[in-house]
Amino acid sequence: xxxxxxxxxxxxxxxxxxxxxxxxxxxxxxxxxxxxxxxxxxxxxxxxxxxxxxxxxxxxxxxxxxxxxxxxxxxxxxxxxxxxxxxxxxxxxxxxxxxxxxxxxxxxxxxxxxxxxxxxxxxxxxxxxxxxxxxxxxxxxxxxxxxxxxxxxxxxxxxxxxxxxxxxxxxxxxxxxxxxxxxxxxxxxxxxxxxxxxxxxxxxxxxxxxxxxxxxxxxxxxxxxxxxxxxxxxxxxxx
Numbered sequence: 001x002x003x004x005x006x007x008x009x010x011x012x013x014x015x016x017x018x019x020x021x022x023x024x025x026x027x028x029x030x031x032x033x034x035x036x037x038x039x040x041x042x043x044x045x046x047x048x049x050x051x052x053x054x055x056x057x058x059x060x061x062x063x064x065x066x067x068x069x070x071x072x073x074x075x076x077x078x079x080x081x082x083x084x085x086x087x088x089x090x091x092x093x094x095x096x097x098x099x100x101x102x103x104x105x106x107x108x109x110x111x112x113x114x115x116x117x118x119x120x121x122x123x124x125x126x127x128x129x130x131x132x133x134x135x136x137x138x139x140x141x142x143x144x145x146x147x148x149x150x151x152x153x154x155x156x157x158x159x160x161x162x163x164x165x166x167x168x169x170x171x172x173x174x175x176x177x178x179x180x181x182x183x184x185x186x187x188x189x190x191x192x193x194x195x196x197x198x199x200x201x202x203x204x205x206x207x208x209x210x211x212x213x214x215x216x217x218x219x220x221x222x223x224x225x226x227x228x229x230x231x232x233x234x235x236x237x238x239x
Contacts (some may be wrong), residue, residue: 010067022183025221026056032225039233045091045166051088052224055081076127086113086138089174093145096167098156102148111142132189139178139185146178147170169227175219180216184209 013019026170035038040046062077065188086215090110097103113134120131150171153162187209 006067006069013063013067016211018211018218021216022057022214022221023056023217025225026059026221027051029221029224029228030056032228033187036228039231040166040226041229043171044095048170049228050094051084052221054084073128075130079126079131082131082135083117084112086142089142090145092167093149096238097149099152102152107147111143113138113141130189132185135185136182139182140198143175143178143182146174148197159163163230164232167229169223170233173223173227176223177213177216177220181213184213 030052032047033052037046037049040049058077058081062074065077067072076168086111088111090106094103094106097106107151116134116137117131120129120134124131149167153165153168188206
């Protein structure tokens, strides 16, 4: 099969420094995670490391599908990502939380989110529509779960050694990216996607919002990478 490369789409991707930097740092965090894999073997952290690799590959394949004109939209790649992303993270925090009430909260939150996702799949076009409500709901619930973990860890751990917990770094990175991504996603989907005039002055405003969310991800990936390097071994982490 002959591939027809869209130069316009390729140039659009390569000309955006925030996108390119984000993708590169995502790969970096995955590679660093692999380098320190033995520290976290037999713990749920390996699932997060594998997710970083999947997420990078998903971005590359989704971009290739558009550039090679294999499909009009690559939305399905990101819609599937939501299921993997939230399932992996809710499970990871469930494994590390100690209080039964916090664990029950995670289970309840995941069940609520899963219902919103199933509803989207059942009532929407999975290939073309984004599950905005499900994504926003998942981000908000996950943010609460992350904060529960931070509160529990800060209250129970030796604060002088808290920097040795890799999930602290992951949590901080997730808070940064989620806090920026939440309003950005809503603004872009509700506002930018409805603009049909390429010369509309609001395009520049929405591009700034989009790039801000990308740069927030860049910071998060750097924090993840540093956390894999700085944190203690899995035995210490599970104490």
